[in-house]
Each structure stands twice: as C-alpha cells, then as structure tokens.
Amino acid sequence: MSPMGKKILIVAEYNIDQTLPLTLELAACAAEINDNFPAEIVIALPGKDVLTQADMLAEAAGMDVIILRSDHLENYSAEGYAAAVCELASQTRPELIIIAHSPRGYDYAPQIAVNLDAACITGVNGLEFAEGRILYLRQSYYGKMVTVLEARKFCTVLTVMPGAFRFTAKENRKKGIITMHQVSAKLVATLSVAARKSAATDTNLTDAETIIAAGKGMRKKENMQLLRDLAGFFPKAAIGGSRAACDQEWLEYGAQIGLTGKTVAPKLYIACGISGALQHIAGMKASQTIVAINHDPHAAIFGYADIGIVED
Numbered sequence: 001m002s003p004m005g006k007k008i009l010i011v012a013e014y015n016i017d018q019t020l021p022l023t024l025e026l027a028a029c030a031a032e033i034n035d036n037f038p039a040e041i042v043i044a045l046p047g048k049d050v051l052t053q054a055d056m057l058a059e060a061a062g063m064d065v066i067i068l069r070s071d072h073l074e075n076y077s078a079e080g081y082a083a084a085v086c087e088l089a090s091q092t093r094p095e096l097i098i099i100a101h102s103p104r105g106y107d108y109a110p111q112i113a114v115n116l117d118a119a120c121i122t123g124v125n126g127l128e129f130a131e132g133r134i135l136y137l138r139q140s141y142y143g144k145m146v147t148v149l150e151a152r153k154f155c156t157v158l159t160v161m162p163g164a165f166r167f168t169a170k171e172n173r174k175k176g177i178i179t180m181h182q183v184s185a186k187l188v189a190t191l192s193v194a195a196r197k198s199a200a201t202d203t204n205l206t207d208a209e210t211i212i213a214a215g216k217g218m219r220k221k222e223n224m225q226l227l228r229d230l231a232g233f234f235p236k237a238a239i240g241g242s243r244a245a246c247d248q249e250w251l252e253y254g255a256q257i258g259l260t261g262k263t264v265a266p267k268l269y270i271a272c273g274i275s276g277a278l279q280h281i282a283g284m285k286a287s288q289t290i291v292a293i294n295h296d297p298h299a300a301i302f303g304y305a306d307i308g309i310v311e312d
Contacts, residue, residue, distance in 0.1 A: 012043050271294075
C-alpha cells in the first residue's frame with residue numbers, strides 16, 4: 001500500500017439477525033492502518049435482505065456500508081461471496097481487502113485474491129509500520145515464531161485473526177452512509193441443497209465455571225478419563241477440547257473450543273496437552289484464570305496462561 005491515497009474494503013461477517021463483533025475488529029484493524037496512512041474505509045455487506053444488519057453496522061462502526069445484494073447471497077457460498085466482492089473491487093479498486101479469519105472468511109478469501117491477481121496474507125494478528133510500508137504479522141509453528149510479511153501487489157487480501165484487534169467506539173461518532181449495489185454475478189458451480197443445525201450435545205460449556213480442555217497431547221482416548229476425574233473435583237465443570245482432540249474422536253464436535261467451535265469464558269480454564277494455536281486461543285482467551293499443562297516448555301499456550309505447568 002503506497003503512502004498516497006488509499007482505499008480499504010472490509011467484508012462484514014454476520015449472523016441472520018446481527019452483525020458479529022468480529023466485523024468491528026476488522027474495522028479496528030482498518031482504523032489502525034488509517035492512523036498511519038489516511039484511507040477511505042468502506043464495509044461491504046453481502047446478502048439478500050440485510051438492511052437491518054447494515055444499519056446496525058453503520059451505527060456501531062461509524063463507517064459507510066455498501067450492501068452487496070443478490071438472491072444468490074441469501075445463504076453463504078464461497079463462489080457467491082467471492083464473485084460479489086470481486087465485482088465491487090473491480091469498480092472501486094481498493095488497495096486492501098480485509099476479511100475475518102473465520103471458517104467462512106478463509107474459505108473465500110484466497111479465491112478473491114486469485115481473481116483480482118492480488119496478494120493474500122492469512123491469519124494476520126498484528127501490524128507494523130516502517131519507512132512508509134505496512135508489515136503484517138502472523139504466528140507460525142504453533143505460535144512459537146512470528147512471521148513478518150510485506151505485500152508487493154497493488155491489492156492485498158488479508159484475513160485477520162479474531163481477537164487480534166480491539167474495537168473502541170469513539171464519542172460523537174457519525175453514523176455511516178448506507179448504499180446498495182445490485183450484484184450481477186450468478187452462481188455457476190454452486191447448488192444450495194439444504195441447511196441444518198448440528199445435533200445438540202449434552203456438553204454445557206457456556207455455563208461451566210470450570211472447563212478442562214483436552215489437546216492432542218492427551219495422546220489417546222483412554223487418557224480422557226484422567227480429565228473426567230479432574231473435572232469431578234470442581235462444581236459446574238465441563239470437558240472441552242481442541243480441534244485435534246475432536247478430530248481424533250476423543251470428544252464430540254459440540255465440545256470443540258476455538259475459532260471453528262465454541263467461545264467460552266469460565267472462571268477457570270485448564271488446558272491439558274494443548275499447544276496454543278491461535279485458532280484455539282480465540283475461543284478461550286477471555287477465561288478469568290488459565291492453567292496450562294504441557295510437556296513442551298516452549299508451547300505457545302504458556303504465553304496466555306496465568307499458571308504454567310511443564311509436565312506430562
């Protein structure tokens with residue numbers, strides 16, 4: 001991104017009846033760039049009937065919102081979102097497109113980069129500014145290293161990690177202007193069949209005061225009994241785990257904590273054999289007290305823990 005005249009396009013993430021706080025975090029990322037390189041910031045909101053969400057977002061972020069409207073955008077598809085954003089970007093020519101590093105975001109972001117011949121930097125969790133340049137930070141090797149990247153294309157597509165930027169509402173913020181863009185692109189390779197919710201589970205993670213969480217370091221399903229025994233010492237306790245533990249079928253996916261699972265904030269969170277990848281941290285970092293047990297003294301989880309125990 002050059003130091004002269006910039007345009008930043010944020011792609012909103014939302015549920016049926018509300019815009020997600022994650023979109024405001026993207027706005028915070030854009031605002032940090034704006035503080036160093038003044039920019040025109042616009043939020044794109046793909047969908048069919050999303051005027052309510054657009055109004056909430058324009059009010060909360062204080063930024064202009066462009067509704068990307070199409071019947072094909074009523075339900076999410078990578079093809080539909082990529083086509084809509086690319087259509088708008090081809091007209092407005094933003095130098096930066098900011099997308100959430102969510103299951104939805106990292107699904108379609110690379111496709112946008114390919115279609116626009118843009119750079120693509122995923123999992124960004126920090127920014128640095130040096131000599132008129134923007135440098136993007138992301139964690140590597142399970143959080144043990146920080147990689148510093150610079151884009152060399154006119155346009156750059158970023159996916160930003162949840163929790164990486166904190167949005168702070170300013171007083172006397174003016175509400176953004178809402179406009180409508182009718183998307184002309186049609187779905188060619190995508191056919192919507194149906195949508196359904198996953199089966200309910202008896203894992204009550206959101207109400208638990210103590211959560212014992214299992215990671216890949218638990219090694220085998222039989223060892224999960226150790227965590228159940230530990231949970232028995234605490235009132236209102238529940239068992240959760242990382243994506244790796246669920247992929248191993250040690251736990252049902254309803255017990256998964258992290259970016260692609262549940263977000264929790266118990267009084268006590270005990271992470272057992274969890275390395276501390278940002279995808280997991282995003283789902284539990286608001287816990288009041290975090291205890292990490294890991295045999296690797298360099299595990300990234302210790303950077304977030306109040307108490308760290310290096311042990312098998």
